[in-house]
Amino acid sequence: MRVPFDSLALCAVVRELQDYVGGKVQRIVQADETQVGISLYSRGAEGHLLLSCHPVFFRAGLTARRSPNRPEPLGFVQALRARLEDGRIDFIRQVRFDRVLEIGVDGPEGPHILLAELMGKHSNLILVDGKGVVVSAAKPVGPGKSVRPVLPGRPYAPPPFPILPPVFEARPEDDLANFEGASPFLRRLVQAAGHGLLADIRRRLDFGEWEAWLSEGHGAYPLSLAPLGLPQWERKSFSSALEQHYARWIEESEVESARQALRTQLERGRL
Numbered sequence: 001m002r003v004p005f006d007s008l009a010l011c012a013v014v015r016e017l018q019d020y021v022g023g024k025v026q027r028i029v030q031a032d033e034t035q036v037g038i039s040l041y042s043r044g045a046e047g048h049l050l051l052s053c054h055p056v057f058f059r060a061g062l063t064a065r066r067s068p069n070r071p072e073p074l075g076f077v078q079a080l081r082a083r084l085e086d087g088r089i090d091f092i093r094q095v096r097f098d099r100v101l102e103i104g105v106d107g108p109e110g111p112h113i114l115l116a117e118l119m120g121k122h123s124n125l126i127l128v129d130g131k132g133v134v135v136s137a138a139k140p141v142g143p144g145k146s147v148r149p150v151l152p153g154r155p156y157a158p159p160p161f162p163i164l165p166p167v168f169e170a171r172p173e174d175d176l177a178n179f180e181g182a183s184p185f186l187r188r189l190v191q192a193a194g195h196g197l198l199a200d201i202r203r204r205l206d207f208g209e210w211e212a213w214l215s216e217g218h219g220a221y222p223l224s225l226a227p228l229g230l231p232q233w234e235r236k237s238f239s240s241a242l243e244q245h246y247a248r249w250i251e252e253s254e255v256e257s258a259r260q261a262l263r264t265q266l267e268r269g270r271l
Contacts, residue, residue, distance in 0.1 A: 001230065003219025005059045005118060005242070007097050007167075007181035008201070012210040012222035012238040013061050014101065017092045020047055025084045025105055029069035030077040034058075034138060036125060037067025038080075040089065050243075051101075051116045053123035053138050057250055060101050060116050062239035079127055079136035083107045084114065097166040097181035100159070117159060128156045168202040170195075192227035214241040216248075 023042025030036055034054040040047045048063045073081075087107030095102060101116040111130040117123055125138040134156050141150040148157050164180040172195045176182040182190075190197050201223070204210055210222035213232040218225070220241035225232045235241040 001218055001228065003215060003221050003225065003230075003245075004183055004185050005099075005219075006183035006186060007094075007099050008183075008186055008222060009220070009238070009242070010060065010094055010099055010101060010118060011097070011181075011205065012212075013242075014092060014094045015208045015210055016062060016237060016239055017047075017049065018208075019043070019045070020049075021089055021092055023089050025087050025089060025107070027066075028077060028080045028085055029067050030073045031067045031069070033074065034123075035067065036077060036080065036138070037063075037069075038084075039066060042089070051114075051125055053116070053118070053125050055121040055123065056253075057246055058118045058120065058123035059242060059246060060118060061242040062237070063243050064240070076125070076127070076136045076138045080114065083109045083112050083127065083129075083135065087112075095158070096163070098159075098161070115156075119159065122159075124150060126150060126156065132156050168198045168205065170198055189223065189225075189228060193224075197223070197227075210238055212236065212238040212241045214244055220245045 020040040020042045023040055025038060026041050027039040028036065035050065035052045038049045038051070040049055048066050049060070050063045050067055051060050052058050084105045084107045087105040090104040090106055090111070092103050094100065099118045101118065103114045105112055105114065112135065113128045115126045115128060117126065127135040127137070129135050132155055134150060134152055134154050136152055137150045143149045148160055164178060167176060167179040167182040167186065170176055170179050176187045176190065211224065212222065212235040213225055214220050214235050215225050215230045215232045218230050220238065222238050235244070
């Protein structure tokens with residue numbers, strides 16, 4: 001069973017990032033085409049935020065160390081550096097209870113918002129100016145590819161999803177699929193733990209008290225995975241649980257890809 005990076009996971013990350021609101025953006029780097037690292041500084045402490053719009057490994061979270069940097073950053077990161085570096089962080093928030101993160105920065109060229117839309121193969125990182133116009137995107141999307149183009153110079157439009165009530169407002173008789181933030185995984189967890197889990201989610205939202213559980217080979221989640229029978233270990237922060245999980249998952253995926261490439265070469269050699 002794969003534990004997803006869903007709305008609840010993003011909510012826990014946003015809570016951890018509140019320590020940096022009012023601080024500064026120090027340094028922005030790009031490890032690859034889908035991953036951006038941002039160094040944040042506030043109250044004498046430095047943190048390193050990773051944003052990934054990879055179609056499989058999409059996520060946001062603090063990391064223990066700085067991300068590696070490409071020798072020649074792409075245009076998206078160049079735009080981020082010009083408009084966000086040395087800027088003040090005005091807010092870090094989740095859009096409603098959706099999988100969209102907003103980071104507002106008052107930078108050298110005025111206020112901008114960096115959006116991380118963390119939605120599987122549709123994930124994207126988008127920089128928007130103070131007038132709501134797209135400055136740059138990690139994955140530009142033309143009119144021929146989507147009903148919602150994401151291109152420089154065009155007004156930013158949010159993902160075309162219906163606005164639904166948040167999942168923690170659901171009653172026992174309601175279908176959770178009709179509520180925002182109710183990922184298939186969370187629905188399964190609620191079914192296993194009981195409807196009282198939704199009241200617990202509401203309380204945790206109000207007080208910002210999330211847990212940090214890592215289940216080796218499955219994922220990380222800000223609520224206990226015990227109701228699903230998954231083994232779990234508590235970590236000091238949710239971001240650290242995420243980092244440990246994704247580091248291992250990505251490494252295993254790279255090894256498997258290398259094995260598959262080798263098998264393909266061997267099979268071709270037999271022909």
